[in-house]
Amino acid sequence: MTPTLLGRWQTRILLLLTVGVLVTLPFAFGLIGPPDAKSARIYFSILGYVAGFGLIWDILYHQLQKFRWDADWPGIFQLFAGIWEAVFIAVVVKIFGLPGVSSDELLLEWFAVHYSLVWLAVYTASQTIMRILFIRWRFRGGQWL
Numbered sequence: 001m002t003p004t005l006l007g008r009w010q011t012r013i014l015l016l017l018t019v020g021v022l023v024t025l026p027f028a029f030g031l032i033g034p035p036d037a038k039s040a041r042i043y044f045s046i047l048g049y050v051a052g053f054g055l056i057w058d059i060l061y062h063q064l065q066k067f068r069w070d071a072d073w074p075g076i077f078q079l080f081a082g083i084w085e086a087v088f089i090a091v092v093v094k095i096f097g098l099p100g101v102s103s104d105e106l107l108l109e110w111f112a113v114h115y116s117l118v119w120l121a122v123y124t125a126s127q128t129i130m131r132i133l134f135i136r137w138r139f140r141g142g143q144w145l
Helices: 005-028 038-064 074-094 108-129 129-131 135-140
Strands: none
Touching: 005 038, 005 108, 005 135, 038 074, 038 108, 074 108, 108 135, 129 135
8 A cells, every 4th residue: 555645644643542552551550660750741741743744744654655666665664654754752851842841850761662563553444453453444545534
């Protein structure tokens, strides 16, 4: 499947609002990670920034995939994109801070665990359950609406 830009956006938002939220809930309630009152706000803020910045990155990814001979985006590129997005968000938060997440509140080791679990769950869902639940999703460039 070669996703369209709209398909990338729809898939990213759907998966982060479902799978991403489900993975974030144990972190938000203090079941995983450091238990404190700010955890819910921090982890959901990070999830929001992953979605927001991801919509912008998808524009770049969509343009880059046009340079490939088959205009496809292989799984290894998704891995690199996930690593890049994590590094970008961590650096931005640590250097500048973002609304809802200050540099002193974000513990990089728990950010890495949270982000990795969310990314792995979203990637796995996009490669498996999306193909089962949204049969036409693959043939419509990733668009499910």
